[in-house]
Amino acid sequence: MKVLLIGLCAFITAVGTVAYAAIDQESSVNKKVVILMGPPGSGKGTQAKKISEKLGIPHISTGDLFRENLSKGTPLGLKVKEYIESGNLVPDEIVVDMLIDRVSSDDCRDGYLLDGFPRSIPQAEALGKELGDNIDLVVINLEVPDDIVVKRIEGRMSCKDCGAIFNKYFTPPQKENICDNCSGELNQRSDDNAKVVGERLKVYHNQTAPVEKFYSAKGVVKTVDGQQSPGAVFNDLMKLFN
Numbered sequence: 001m002k003v004l005l006i007g008l009c010a011f012i013t014a015v016g017t018v019a020y021a022a023i024d025q026e027s028s029v030n031k032k033v034v035i036l037m038g039p040p041g042s043g044k045g046t047q048a049k050k051i052s053e054k055l056g057i058p059h060i061s062t063g064d065l066f067r068e069n070l071s072k073g074t075p076l077g078l079k080v081k082e083y084i085e086s087g088n089l090v091p092d093e094i095v096v097d098m099l100i101d102r103v104s105s106d107d108c109r110d111g112y113l114l115d116g117f118p119r120s121i122p123q124a125e126a127l128g129k130e131l132g133d134n135i136d137l138v139v140i141n142l143e144v145p146d147d148i149v150v151k152r153i154e155g156r157m158s159c160k161d162c163g164a165i166f167n168k169y170f171t172p173p174q175k176e177n178i179c180d181n182c183s184g185e186l187n188q189r190s191d192d193n194a195k196v197v198g199e200r201l202k203v204y205h206n207q208t209a210p211v212e213k214f215y216s217a218k219g220v221v222k223t224v225d226g227q228q229s230p231g232a233v234f235n236d237l238m239k240l241f242n
């Protein structure tokens with residue numbers, strides 16, 4: 001009798017394990033991870049918000065996470081301040097730890113959209129380890145030439161209350177420094193100035209452009225012309241998900 005009971009328990013455990021593994025594998029197969037790449041000022045932030053709403057997956061911007069920490073004066077914020085203000089990349093270990101911690105949250109179980117990560121080959125490799133193979137990965141490259149990027153960044157302003165983005169050259173607000181949507185004050189990011197823009201572009205070409213080649217070799221990169229109007233870019237992006 002005892003042997004029979006032990007046998008039955010072992011059988012139930014084995015069936016449970018197989019079923020759990022099947023469910024687990026199925027959920028990770030369905031996980032959609034979108035990586036939005038492109039130089040600073042290519043419109044990643046604007047498009048990422050819209051794509052994540054449309055696909056129902058969280059938008060994770062490593063730049064936003066750092067800025068949040070900076071404005072709250074957290075130890076992480078103090079650690080990364082100097083890198084951000086000089087236009088350099090935050091060291092890989094710091095950004096990878098922060099990113100892995102964020103994507104381990106419950107809201108990322110079915111997938112997420114990455115904006116501004118990975119920005120170096122070691123970051124791409126760390127993400128690959130975290131994701132494994134059973135993943136629906138789409139990497140989008142928003143192409144914009146350097147001269148346009150410089151104007152976009154130097155002119156960029158965002159509302160400190162609702163986050164709406166304006167550009168003093170291309171899409172100025174009706175009243176100077178006042179948000180059209182909520183009348184909040186418009187701010188310029190501390191790293192959106194002519195001196196830092198040059199450094200950020202140099203860093204992009206030297207360290208981040210190779211990441212696109214890393215994913216191209218895996219056949220997962222789709223390129224979209226980021227010079228078009230935000231609406232036209234979004235239409236092109238949506239075609240990739242139909």
Ligand code: AMP
Nearest residue numbers: 062063083084088089090095116117119
């Ligand atoms: P972003 O808002 O994406 O342009 O990021 C602003 C700044 O945050 C960058 O210029 C870097 O200093 C830092 N940063 C954001 N994401 C990363 C990343 N993946 N790796 C290293 N530094 C980053």
